[in-house]
Amino acid sequence: MNIKKKTLLEIEDFVLSEALDKKTKYGLKQEIKYCSNCLMSNQRPNMCAEHYHTADKQKDFIKFEDDICDACKLVKKKNQDIDWKKREFELIDLLDKYRSRNGSYDVLVPGSGGKDSFYVAHILKYKYKMNPMTCTFAPNKYTDWGRDNFYSWLDTGFSNYLFTTNPMVHSFITRLALENLLHPFQPWILGQKNFPTKFATKVKIPLIFYGENPAEYGNPNSNYYDDMLMEWHACENAEDIFVSGFHIKDLIKKFKLNNSELEPYVPLTYDNFKDNNLKCVAWSYFENWHPQRNYYYTVENSNFKPSPERTLGTYSKYSSIDDKIDDLHYYTSKIKFGIGRTHYDVAQEIRSGDITKEEGISLIKKFDGEYPSRFLNEILDYLSMKNEKNRFASFFEEPIIDKSYFDDLCDSFRSPNIWKKTNDGWSLRKSVDYI
Ligand SMILES: [Zn+2]
Secondary structure (H helix, E strand, O other): OOEOOOOOOOHHHHOOOOOOOOOOOOOOOOOOOEOOOOOOEOOOEOOOOHHHOOOOOOOOEOOEEOOEEHHHHHHHHHHHHOOHHHHHHHHHHHHHHHOOOOOOOOEEEEOOOOHHHHHHHHHHHHOOOOOEEEEEEOOOOEOHHHHHHHHHHHHOOOEEEEEOOOHHHHHHHHHHHHHHHOOOOHHHHHHHHHHHHHHHHHHOOOEEEEOOOHHHHOOOHHHOOOEOOHHHHEEOOOOOOEEOOEEHHHHHHOOOOOHHHHHHHOOEEHHHHHHOOOEEEEHHHOOOOOHHHHHHHHHHHOOOOOOOOOOOOOOOOOOOOOEOOHHHHHHHHHHHHOOOHHHHHHHHHHHOOOOOHHHHHHHHHHHOOOOOOOOHHHHHHHHOOOOOOOOOHHHEOOOOOOHHHHHHHHHHOOOOOOEEEEOOEEEEOOOHHHO
């Protein structure tokens, strides 16, 4: 199999003025709308079972009702209908059911040592007197401050299992995900979802605590339970899944990968999941989730340091700062869905009451979709199959990926209902100003 260089073919689709008769990709909504409360766009895809993600899969998107998005509806429900004291009793009941009597590990907390996993592990141990084990699927490329924060997390009293994939294979799989899905973060997401559950079965710790439920960000409110959906972490049949959008059989046959090289990306089966009585739980079901509060808690209780510089593509310095590939990930989200990192941050902070809608609009206009130049050369180098001994180089028409290759690839993933081409370059057909 040979991966050919992609370029934008249908330029005229992007030039004409009307958006409503435009082709859409990925099942995007024809018309862009923004939530009248938090500014989130109706083009935001919901979290799904990543192991069934293919290049032509039509996605599910955040739902809107009366110009209000599902994430805002959840905030309203949480503020009006939920008795948080009662939820804490539910939490204590759950913990008591799994609590060890002899001090052995009784709960697994996956994470990188960022503010959210820090918060959950720390509070489980020091407030609720559990015995957490932590586990980590290593980032593609640690930032210096991300690595320091990871160790600062452990320094506050945690053991950790760090799983690091074979870098040669991981860079190849990541390159495939970039070419096929424009999703350079997908292989890491697969690993981060699948490693903790598989690890839990090995160390016999059935209770796994995550931070937030995806409903916090707009997945259907019907998913807002204490349990995370098993479908996100497990599959029907491990021989019928997709990695980087390619069927696992093709990865073995056409790209010559073997089972141990693919193992980090393959989920447990539903049967394994049930036989081991795994319970994947979201902390945000039990306590009103506030990312900025988690950050203050983390700083107060550890040597956690925010990034020394503003994160490219946004205004914040303390969220998702441990992997150098993050900048590319959010930039590609801007290309595919018209939503960059500032936009995600703004929507969450408006919902949490940290900033106003007017501040949000001005931040989006200033930073959203900023070009990911900071680590670009290093990441493109990582994704280039350039070493003569690299056995994957022959699968690419152009094994080396440079900035111009990356820009052309990005353009080939733009959807005509979102983007128009002007003399000044690309611009959104409808920006948040129109709200
Ligand atoms: Zn909203």
